[in-house]
Amino acid sequence: MISPMSDLHIELKASIIEQLNLEDINLDEIENDEPLFGDGLGLDSIDALELIVLLEKDYGIKLNDPQQGKEIFNSINTMAAFIEKNRTK
Amino acid sequence: MNDLYIQNNLVCRSSEIWKNKALFFKSEENDDLKAFLKKAYQYIEMDYPKFFKMDNLSKLAILNFEILIQNEKIQDPALVFANSNSSLDTDQKFQKSTATFASPALFVYTLPNIMLGEISIKHTLRSENIFLISKEFNPSLYTQYVSQLFQDKNISETVCGWVDLHNSEYDVLLCRITRNGEVKFTEENLQKLYDQPHE
Numbered sequence: 001m002i003s004p005m006s007d008l009h010i011e012l013k014a015s016i017i018e019q020l021n022l023e024d025i026n027l028d029e030i031e032n033d034e035p036l037f038g039d040g041l042g043l044d045s046i047d048a049l050e051l052i053v054l055l056e057k058d059y060g061i062k063l064n065d066p067q068q069g070k071e072i073f074n075s076i077n078t079m080a081a082f083i084e085k086n087r088t089k
Numbered sequence: 090m091n092d093l094y095i096q097n098n099l100v101c102r103s104s105e106i107w108k109n110k111a112l113f114f115k116s117e118e119n120d121d122l123k124a125f126l127k128k129a130y131q132y133i134e135m136d137y138p139k140f141f142k143m144d145n146l147s148k149l150a151i152l153n154f155e156i157l158i159q160n161e162k163i164q165d166p167a168l169v170f171a172n173s174n175s176s177l178d179t180d181q182k183f184q185k186s187t188a189t190f191a192s193p194a195l196f197v198y199t200l201p202n203i204m205l206g207e208i209s210i211k212h213t214l215r216s217e218n219i220f221l222i223s224k225e226f227n228p229s230l231y232t233q234y235v236s237q238l239f240q241d242k243n244i245s246e247t248v249c250g251w252v253d254l255h256n257s258e259y260d261v262l263l264c265r266i267t268r269n270g271e272v273k274f275t276e277e278n279l280q281k282l283y284d285q286p287h288e
Contacts, residue, residue: 020194023127023141042138049193057190 008080019054020047032076040075048073060088093239094270096246098282099157101149101261108156110285122257126152133159142194143207144179149261150204150252151211157263163246166265167238168205168218169231170250175222176201178254204252217242226251226262228279235266235274251283 013030016022020043034040037048051073055061061083063069072082100107104116104125114132116125126148130140133155140148150170176199183195197203202220209218217238221230231249238244251262262283266274 021141022138024138046142046193046197053190053192 006080008083009076012076012079012083015054015058016041016051019050030076032080034075036073036075036079043073051079055083058089059083059086061086092268093236093266093274094268095264095272095274095278095282096267096270097157097161097265099153099261099263100282100285101153102259106153106156107285113156122254122259129156137211139207144176144182144195144198144203145259146176146178146201146252146254147198147204147207149254149259150250151207153252153261153263154208154248154250157248157265163212165214165216165245167216167235167242167244167247168208168214168250169221169234169238169247170202170205170219170252171221171223171227171230172201172251172253173222173224173226174253174255176203178256201252216244226280226283228276228283231264231279232274232276239268249279 009032010027013027016030016036017025017027022041025041030041036051037043043051048069052063052066052069055063055072063072072078097109099109099113104118104120105112106114106129114129116128120128122145126145129152130148133152135152135155137151140151143151179195179198183192183199186192186195201222202218205218205220208214209216219234221234223230235247235249238247245267247266249264249266251260253260264274264279264282272278
């Protein structure tokens with residue numbers, strides 16, 4: 001199990017802010033267990049596609065089943081746990 | 090066509106925004122387009138986070154539209170927009186991204202009429218809209234189409250737009266067309282607004 005304050009959490013938050021152009025949001029404004037979609041960060045379907053690209057580009061993880069995304073992209077915690085378990089780079 | 094008027098106009102070029110021939114906003118001359126757009130966004134206190142996800146062409150359109158209608162009540166205006174370089178700026182960025190990982194966020198902006206969708210979503214417009222491509226600014230495109238719209242669809246107002254971007258050079262003219270006003274909606278007056286010097 002990875003620490004809630006791991007480098008991966010911080011790295012993920014920074015990547016999401018940069019990749020999704022969340023210009024008005026700082027790292028410390030994203031809670032680890034906050035929903036990324038809906039009421040949380042308010043990401044949309046195009047953002048979901050960008051997150052799939054981010055997984056492949058930065059961590060070598062290719063999602064074969066888009067339905068997996070619902071659970072993986074629930075929060076920073078769920079993303080980090082999935083990456084830690086499946087990363088190839 | 091003689092009973093239509095240009096109520097407001099806006100010109101945006103070279104780090105400056107002019108509304109009704111008065112300087113509205115000026116950025117630093119050495120600001121690039123991204124910096125200029127962000128400063129103008131902050132200046133009008135727009136508070137629309139989706140703005141930052143748009144490509145530069147849509148940012149130019151939605152930002153200047155906000156300024157054109159600022160402090161005014163709009164009545165579901167039709168949108169008649171055009172430009173010369175389509176979405177080439179974003180097309181090239183998207184093509185570059187395909188060499189590694191194609192960006193979905195760039196792909197959705199590889200059509201120039203997306204700017205009309207962005208404006209319509211922001212203002213909940215259900216009006217007619219069209220985007221035309223023309224080699225250069227052509228006032229007759231607007232006068233003919235808009236006159237027909239007013240005649241056939243019985244609309245209250247239209248916003249005509251020229252929103253062009255290529256190689257970081259941007260050229261924007263927006264005009265709000267209504268049934269009341271002082272400046273007649275003619276090809277000559279549109280061309281004068283497009284040609285207006287800023288001094």
